[in-house]
Structure formats: structure tokens, C-alpha cells
Amino acid sequence: ETGVTQSPTHLIKTRGQQVTLRCSSQSGHNTVSWYQQALGQGPQFIFQYYREEENGRGNFPPRFSGLQFPNYSSELNVNALELDDSALYLCASSLAVVTSGGGKNIQYFGAGTRLSVL
């Protein structure tokens, strides 16, 4: 049990629609990262939010957007859904500590939201 919760667990949408996925961070964590995991593949980094600001982005188009709220919970929004957006979307929270050589914070993952686009 990581303390990271995602909702909904499953979602079915049609092509062209918009979707919002939600994530509650583990208590005390200030950073949220979102990943897309296609079937049979490893998670791909979408973006990260730190203190309500985007703090890094992977190779995803602008129709993937996000928000982080003052309580550090987060949303992932995807507009104009495409069939290839069907995947497991994972949220991970961590406590970012500003030190030299970064990258040492452990990310704790939620169970994911499985999105199917028909």
C-alpha cells in the first residue's frame, strides 16, 4: 500500500472525447509524475508537477495536460482522444529534495487508471 490513490480505476471513452484522471498523493509528498503504460510495455514519462508547476515533460503532445493542486493532488487531462491513447495511466508521488545530483527521490505508484478508447 503506497498511499497513492487514482480514480477512476477503469474508463471507456470514444475517439475525440476528453478525459480527466485524478491522483491523490501520499501524505507529505510534493511532487507528482504521470506515466502512460501501453500493454506489454514499460511506463513512459508524460510530465511531472512540483509545487503546482510543470517540472519536466516527456515526448507527449500538448493535448496531454495536467494540474497540481495546493494539497498536491493532481489531474491528467487528455483532449481529442485517439485509439492509441488506450493504456494504463500511472501516477507516482514523491518528496523532491533540492540537493546536488538529484534523482534520488523514490517514486511511489498508484494502481493506475485503465483507459480504453473505442
Place this chain on the structure above:
Amino acid sequence: GNSVTQMEGPVTLSEEAFLTINCTYTATGYPSLFWYVQYPGEGLQLLLKATKADDKGSNKGFEATYRKETTSFHLEKGSVQVSDSAVYFCALSGGNNDMRFGAGTRLTVKP
């Protein structure tokens, strides 16, 4: 950019067999290295980590050593159990904190 390459599966072993899953990485600077495990229908769980060269991460009988000279972080377990059946992901985290994952290795342990 940073990347991880891990042994492709699937891997099928008998109970009590020795496990090795190979992982190599490409990165600038001094990344942290991780192994995550994913059970069916669940998210990723951290299995072990190492944050600097020659560190050994260990948990639940699994071990991996951060080898900077060979840019590797191979996962090993001396005696696997049926309950170890899952998908294992090698990952690295660089200076910008985004994690790069390998494609995953599916392990099936038969009784």
C-alpha cells in the same frame, strides 16, 4: 538521453531456481537505479534501489548491484518462489527526476 535496456522475456523458471534479469543503462551524470515489480492488475511497487556506484540494493531475497564500469544493474535471486511471478522493470532517475523504464521482463515461476 537517458535510457534503460533490460532482458526481454518471458522468463519461466521452476521453484527454487536461480534468477537473473539483466539490465543496462545509458545516462549522463550519476543516476539512481531501481527495480520495480508489477503484479497482475496492479501498479508498480518499488522492489529495491541503489543511488551510487557499488551500492547493493536488496529486498525480499532479491539483490542488484550498481556497476558503473559496466553500466549495469542486474537483478538476482537465489531461489525463486511461485509468488515471485510478476513483471519486473528496471528504471533510472536522472538529475531532472523523471524516471526511465525498461520494457519489462515477465517472470513465471512454476511449482
